[in-house]
Amino acid sequence: MVCLAALAPAAPGGGLRQTGPSLNVYKAAPGLPWDLQRVALLPLFAGRVSIEPESRIQLEQALHAECIRSGFAEIIPVPPDTLRRLTGRGVWAADEPLPPDFLARLRAETAADAVLFAEVTAFRPYRPALLGWRLRLVDTRSSTTWWAADQLFDATDPRLVRAASQWEGIGQPWWQRRPDGWRTLQAPRELARMTSASLLATLPARDTRR
Secondary structure (H helix, E strand, C coil), rough: ECCCCCCCCECCCCCCCCCCCCCEEEEEEEEECCCCCCCCCCCCCCCCCCCCCHHHEEEEEEHHHHHHHHCCEEEEECCCHHHHHHHHCCCCCCCCCCCHHHHHHHHEEEHEEEEEEEEEEECCCCCCCCEECCCCCCCEECCCCCEEEEEEEEECCCCHHHHHHHHCCCCCHHHHHHHHHHHHHHHHHHHHHHHHHHCCCCCCCCCCCC
């Protein structure tokens, strides 16, 4: 078994549309490698929180959608059955001991240049909503962690409420916007979309130099 290398202390990233909480983000370099084109998205790990299967699926779908919308790479979802066939388990967290050939098998199966581990670290669907993400982008060729994020989003934070209001207001005239972000903070899927989008926005741009 092998473990991915430990990360340096997380550094503050950006904000949620300039009004949200600071984000705990790690970047190994200013830019992603130019040849990191395909990313295998692993099933969402939720083994350390209490969450209903339906809610887990909603969060996973929201993350998948925002990964695609971000456009940072071609996203290849890895079904649990495929991961189980390759590694013996249908879900993994990045901080667990992994089989020695874990990354090599994923690369051979998916032709992915990197894998995105995803974990929900906290979840409370009722008000005040709470959602924690732990994401990690690992190169399947070198085992390098290029980017990672570990963030708790708490609806008791007024900055998150303002961010949710702005998120709901995208494409809406000002008179139709609610100042409390009610729809986003009441719907786990929408909260997952907004928060995962804010984290994915901190991914380094791809380095175009070869």
